[in-house]
Amino acid sequence: MRKDIEFKTEDGIKLRGWHYLPEKRTGKVPTIVMAHGFSAVKEMYLDRFADAFAAAGLGVLVFDNRNFGASDGEPRQEIDPWQQVSDYRDAITFAETLPEADPARIGIWGSSYSGGHVMVVGAIDRRVKCVVAQVPLASGHDNARRLIRADYLAGVQQMFADDRRSHGREAAGYDSSGGRRSGGAIRPPYTG
Secondary structure, eight states: OEEEEEEEOTTSOEEEEEEEOOSSOOSOEEEEEEOOOSSOOTTTTHHHHHHHHHHTTOEEEEEOOTTSTTSOOSSTTOOOHHHHHHHHHHHHHHHHHSTTEEEEEEEEEEETHHHHHHHHHHHHOTTEEEEEEESOOOOHHHHHHHHSOHHHHHHHHHHHHHHHHHHHHHHTTBOTTSOBOSSOOSSOOOOO
């Protein structure tokens, strides 16, 4: 059985997804929280994993990351790994409130990019009792070195450094011409 769900994150963004329950169950069930990583949405095969887990007797909470799919968030398609880690934790909090879920038996599942996320969440959130990281991205730097030709690597690293400086200047209140803007920080730092 699958039903649509939505919940708010700590900073007020509405995330949407699905809640799966096993057909035959008695009492509260162990529940897996799962999301895609880099830029995929829940319709991209997470339903097949969730169906299999529900058939095995588990509850499953599947959600789209902020800025993707059915979830809210701007700018669309922006990927912020620390925000996605925080959103996993908010999804766990929501799962704990579901009447069918056993809050003492919450697991998390991630694949590729989100496989890295669940390793972080499992390390910092004591509510998590089980972590499944399928082909996790454990080192972005090592992965990039395998994917980017050696003769392009210095240019790509410079591009990232320039982008980081640009965002730092914006956060400090400077516009693109170097002049000071009124207002202050564009985005607060990760505090979760």
